[in-house]
Amino acid sequence: MDDAARCPCLTGLPYGECCGPLHAGARAAGTAEALMRSRYAAFAVGDAAYLLRTWHPTTRPSSLTLDPDQQWRRLDVLATRGGGPFDDDGEVEFVATFRSAVGAGAGAGAGRGRLHEVSRFVREGGRWFYVDGDVAG
Template sequence: MDDAARCPCLTGLPYGECCGPLHAGTRVAGTAEALMRSRYAAFAVLDADYLSATWHPSTRPASLVLDTDQQWRRLDVLATHAGGPFDDDGEVEFVAAFRSASGSGERGRLREVSRFVREGGRWFYVDGDVHA
């Protein structure tokens, strides 16, 4: 993704100032929300390696195949609980909207409360509860 393009996580910052450095491994997320946003952006740019690297080893799947037909279009953070720079765990509730890239034009949304832990100064996604 072009570093000057708007970041898919919708902070309003360019990708090169927002999630790009996290995806490149030159910076780590400082909060659970920042990690969640960077993981959403990784889904949007199809960066399975970053998703695996930021998934806690206790719950990480053996392999991860991303759906190239699914285009992630919008992210709304609804709530956060803990997950700050001085916390060791946290939760982020969000809604992510997607659209099918194929001719069907199918649209959908994912609402989830994600759980995160910080170990060794790095945040990891643990798991989440999907809500209708």
Template sequence: MADPDRCPCLSGETYGNCCAPLHRSDMTAPTAERLMRSRFTAFAVNDAGYLLDSWHPTTRPATLELDPDLVWYRLDILSTNGGGPLGVDGTVEFRAYYRSADGRGDQHEVSRFVRERQSWFYLGAV
């Protein structure tokens, strides 16, 4: 994905001004929601490395294989609880939409996040 393209997380920003700096480790996500958006975008651009790096070590799988036939195209943030810039934990409820050879689908989840050493990490689904 090129930096001038619209970011898949639908923030309204370009990829270069939104999720790309997090994917390149130029910055860390300031909130749990921002990390959620960057993780969705990592699925959309097939960046398994970023997904693993942003996953908390206590719950992270050893490897992650993404399905290249899934096209993630829309993210709706339904609610957030905690997870602010000064917080230490939080949840983000979302619905993510995809297309595949079998048709369209969506994933609904309430994700848990924790902040350690000034960085937010994905813990898993509630």
């Protein structure tokens, strides 16, 4: 992704000043919300390696394949609990909207969707990790 383009996490900052340095390993997320936003942006740009690196080892899958036909469109952070720079755990509630396989030849799963989740994070060794989340209906 172009560093000058608006970051997919919708902070309003350019990718190169927002999630880009986190994806590149140049810096770590300072809060649980920052990690959640950077993980959303990783889904948007197709960076499965970053998603795996920021997933807690106790819950991380052995591999992750992203759907190239799924386009993440919008992120709305609804609430946070803890997860600040001096916390060791936190939760972030968000809604992420996506569009998938729209167009000619698209199957029954094509169209728009949304993911409403309360994600849990922990900080270990000064780094935040995604642990798991509860998907809301």
